[in-house]
Amino acid sequence: MENLEHFLTQVWFVILALFLFLYVMLDGFDLGVGILSLTSSDEERRSILMTSLGNVWDANETWLVLMGGALFGAFPLAYGTILNALYIPIFGMIFGLIFRAVAFEFREHSTNKVFWNLAFGVGSFTAALFQGFALGSVLEGIAVDEAGHFVGSIWDWLDWRSLLVALTLIQGYVLIGSTYLILKTDGELQNTHYRTAKLAAITTLIGAVLITIVTPVVYENARAKLFHQPEVYIFALIPALGIVLVGLLLRSLNRKAEVTPLIWTILLFLLTFVGLGLVVFPYIIPPDITIYQAAAAPSALVFMIIFIGFLIPIMLFYNIYNYIVFRGKVSGVHYTE
Amino acid sequence: MAIWADTVALSRMQFALTAIFHMLWPVLTTGMAIYLVVVEGLWLRTKNPDYYRHARFWSKLYVLNFGIGVASGLPMEFQFGTNWAPFSEAVGDFFGSILGFEGAMAFMLEAGFLGIMLFGWGRVHPVIHYFSTIMVAFGANLSTFWILVANSWLQTPAGGELVNGKFIVDDYFQAILNPFMFISVSHMFFATLETSLFVIGGISAWYILNHRHPEFFARSLKIAVAVAIAVTPLQIYIGHLSAEQVAHYQPTKLAAMEAKWETSPAGQPADWSLVALPNNKLERNDWEISIPNGLGYILEFKKNLSEPVLGLKEWQPDDRPEMVGLVYYSFRIMSGIGFFLAGLMGVSVIQWLRGKFAPEAIAHQKWLLRTWLLAAPLGYIAVESGWIVRCVGRQPWVVYGQIRTAEGVSNLPASEVLTSLLVFAAVYTTLFICALFFGSRIIRQGPNLELPVPGIENQPAVETEPAKFIPDQRPIEAQQ
Numbered sequence A: 001m002e003n004l005e006h007f008l009t010q011v012w013f014v015i016l017a018l019f020l021f022l023y024v025m026l027d028g029f030d031l032g033v034g035i036l037s038l039t040s041s042d043e044e045r046r047s048i049l050m051t052s053l054g055n056v057w058d059a060n061e062t063w064l065v066l067m068g069g070a071l072f073g074a075f076p077l078a079y080g081t082i083l084n085a086l087y088i089p090i091f092g093m094i095f096g097l098i099f100r101a102v103a104f105e106f107r108e109h110s111t112n113k114v115f116w117n118l119a120f121g122v123g124s125f126t127a128a129l130f131q132g133f134a135l136g137s138v139l140e141g142i143a144v145d146e147a148g149h150f151v152g153s154i155w156d157w158l159d160w161r162s163l164l165v166a167l168t169l170i171q172g173y174v175l176i177g178s179t180y181l182i183l184k185t186d187g188e189l190q191n192t193h194y195r196t197a198k199l200a201a202i203t204t205l206i207g208a209v210l211i212t213i214v215t216p217v218v219y220e221n222a223r224a225k226l227f228h229q230p231e232v233y234i235f236a237l238i239p240a241l242g243i244v245l246v247g248l249l250l251r252s253l254n255r256k257a258e259v260t261p262l263i264w265t266i267l268l269f270l271l272t273f274v275g276l277g278l279v280v281f282p283y284i285i286p287p288d289i290t291i292y293q294a295a296a297a298p299s300a301l302v303f304m305i306i307f308i309g310f311l312i313p314i315m316l317f318y319n320i321y322n323y324i325v326f327r328g329k330v331s332g333v334h335y336t337e
Numbered sequence B: 001m002a003i004w005a006d007t008v009a010l011s012r013m014q015f016a017l018t019a020i021f022h023m024l025w026p027v028l029t030t031g032m033a034i035y036l037v038v039v040e041g042l043w044l045r046t047k048n049p050d051y052y053r054h055a056r057f058w059s060k061l062y063v064l065n066f067g068i069g070v071a072s073g074l075p076m077e078f079q080f081g082t083n084w085a086p087f088s089e090a091v092g093d094f095f096g097s098i099l100g101f102e103g104a105m106a107f108m109l110e111a112g113f114l115g116i117m118l119f120g121w122g123r124v125h126p127v128i129h130y131f132s133t134i135m136v137a138f139g140a141n142l143s144t145f146w147i148l149v150a151n152s153w154l155q156t157p158a159g160g161e162l163v164n165g166k167f168i169v170d171d172y173f174q175a176i177l178n179p180f181m182f183i184s185v186s187h188m189f190f191a192t193l194e195t196s197l198f199v200i201g202g203i204s205a206w207y208i209l210n211h212r213h214p215e216f217f218a219r220s221l222k223i224a225v226a227v228a229i230a231v232t233p234l235q236i237y238i239g240h241l242s243a244e245q246v247a248h249y250q251p252t253k254l255a256a257m258e259a260k261w262e263t264s265p266a267g268q269p270a271d272w273s274l275v276a277l278p279n280n281k282l283e284r285n286d287w288e289i290s291i292p293n294g295l296g297y298i299l300e301f302k303k304n305l306s307e308p309v310l311g312l313k314e315w316q317p318d319d320r321p322e323m324v325g326l327v328y329y330s331f332r333i334m335s336g337i338g339f340f341l342a343g344l345m346g347v348s349v350i351q352w353l354r355g356k357f358a359p360e361a362i363a364h365q366k367w368l369l370r371t372w373l374l375a376a377p378l379g380y381i382a383v384e385s386g387w388i389v390r391c392v393g394r395q396p397w398v399v400y401g402q403i404r405t406a407e408g409v410s411n412l413p414a415s416e417v418l419t420s421l422l423v424f425a426a427v428y429t430t431l432f433i434c435a436l437f438f439g440s441r442i443i444r445q446g447p448n449l450e451l452p453v454p455g456i457e458n459q460p461a462v463e464t465e466p467a468k469f470i471p472d473q474r475p476i477e478a479q480q
Helices: A002-037 A043-049 A058-075 A076-085 A087-109 A114-139 A161-184 A188-220 A222-228 A231-254 A260-280 A298-309 A311-325 B005-025 B026-047 B049-082 B085-119 B126-155 B171-175 B180-209 B214-249 B251-257 B294-300 B324-353 B366-375 B378-392 B414-445
Strands: A284-286 B160-163 B168-169 B272-279 B286-289 B395-401
Touching: A002 A043, A002 A058, A002 A114, A002 A161, A002 A260, A002 A298, A002 B126, A043 B214, A058 A076, A058 A087, A058 A298, A058 B049, A058 B085, A076 A087, A076 A284, A076 B049, A076 B085, A087 A114, A087 B049, A087 B414, A114 A161, A114 A260, A114 B026, A161 A188, A161 A260, A188 A222, A188 A231, A188 A260, A222 A231, A222 A260, A231 A260, A298 B085, A298 B171, B005 B026, B005 B049, B005 B378, B005 B414, B026 B049, B026 B180, B026 B214, B026 B286, B026 B378, B049 B085, B049 B214, B049 B414, B085 B126, B085 B168, B085 B171, B085 B395, B126 B171, B126 B180, B126 B378, B180 B214, B180 B366, B180 B378, B214 B251, B214 B294, B251 B324, B272 B294, B272 B324, B294 B414, B324 B366, B324 B378
Parallel strands: none
Antiparallel strands: B160 B168, B272 B286
16 A cells, blocks of 8 residues: 555656646747747747747647646645745746736737837846755755745845856747747748757756756755765756757757757756656755655545546647647748737 | 734635636636637538628637636636645545546646637638637636545535545545535536626627617627526526525535524524624624525525524634625625616516617617626626635635645745735736736727638638748738
């Protein structure tokens, strides 16, 4: 019985990781395009950028909603404690996402587009920034008592290490957004994003290298885990593979490939994600509360698997179908009429 | 304690504000999605291009509302964790699972097919497009289902018990099928449909009054009236069933809805209060007009009560809702609107039967059209009032009879909650004004009656290039 409970909890950890990864990848390019829109030189280009997201942005954002609901159901303690601790970053992210979401509609109908352009770009930037702070402070650890309740201060999430994670995440989003735009645009606009992709690849790499160095130096828990035999070989392999992937990415950008830059970027995201997952596991509120302590009752986990588990392939299927229907380049023409 | 230093009060206000604002958008999109299924179905059946253009026109308002609904839905979900962490921990096993189902089953379906519904005209086969529209409507209504399951369970928790401050569920199906569930889901389903019908009808009436495409908008008005024939009386009936359930399961809420301080014993008649000024301190109504013997007729359709109706004084002040006046008047506003809309439907049907809805006569029905225009926002007011009755009326409990609202709140500095509350108020006010502005702009522009109607084989609405297309080297302006 003990084993089954452990197994169920691990299954939910993996499902949540999947939802989070899909969110970071899909809304990642979405937010990245939003941040890039701040650098667009004219309305025509901004229109193309926003049109490239028109049919997918809400489906992409839904993975966040799904992640929130599933975390609430499967790990209620983690849901309460983490969100309680991250009060300011969570609402910062939400306000960013609100402005960005309404900008899609309001800009379309507005005659003075400047405000909504800013709402879209700054909203995307704000959302990405606070997501980075949230990620950074969860990796750093959250102060809790024995029962797992938050006991820290409301500004715990803000320090130079979480800022480093936040800046790197923004770069990562810009990278995946650029490679998405390479796929979806052509001509001058595409050339611009070959350049932004190259720049973002380098800045992301710098950020990732710094985080990789800082983590074992600053955190004792992580150090013990990272240098433990035989896992040390896996942890050494991840940055090595990462550098290979960045190399492949830069090569495909230099060759002006259209599809492969996005693929290499997605693999980079996946690799980073697996790395972070291995550092965190089995904790869900690092450094004290494990997934087993924070999990809902086994009956709840089973109940949720029955209702959500079988839907995962179906959700993936119709989301992919959506991308297939709207494949191809975006032109300046608006989708609506 | 001053309210700006009281975390519980501030968190409650923030939740109330978020919920009241969020509700405005899905209440329209959920009902309108069904309307879009109906008009697109009519188009596929009759091939009449007017129905196609109706589908295109109303979906513009649909997507405006949907966008704001998504944006304001995020804080709803995340607030349970940020502001109500102990509550989340206590009920996460069930309540959290249900929110997860809403995301996976309902919202994902709606968001996933919305792109095809809005932009897929001419990209996919009409049958697949119609399927997408149906999935959007199905997803939206499935959201209503799961959200109302979750809320009903808070009102009538079932399927388990509270052990050491954590609700352990041993029968999930019993918890889903909790006593309030079925009627609450139905009441909300008809509420969204009714609100949408009167918004669509009201906007159609505005066009006819202004002599803009009267024939075109007579169609949408007639659809609204035809569906309202079934919806408005049913909603009143379901509302009555709902009140009976409240009387049975949540006597404190019923007492607040009726501003009833003293108990009326069984076997005797009791008065029904029509207008009153409840006074919480003195535990009585300062002033009141009541209908003699009315309560028995309202609750049980007979003069004498067969069961006692308890007054608020039966409970300690700590165990009953504080805002009696708010609950009392919200209830009266909601039911008043319900009867008014049913009456408007009745009059409209009579006029239709008298031939007054014919294209040459409809524009002369000025008073009727103006009443429809006036009725357009009433559904929203009724829905919001209903939710105030439902959620303010169950106080001081967050899980009725089990967990107090004050026990569920996160340990946060009041200043922090006050700041987020003020930001929400500012953001929502801005969004509300913008939505009214852009919504009225869409309405003033009106439908595009020249819109080409897609056939089975048609040109893509958006220019696409094959993947091997050689990039155009001209400047971007020249490429258009």
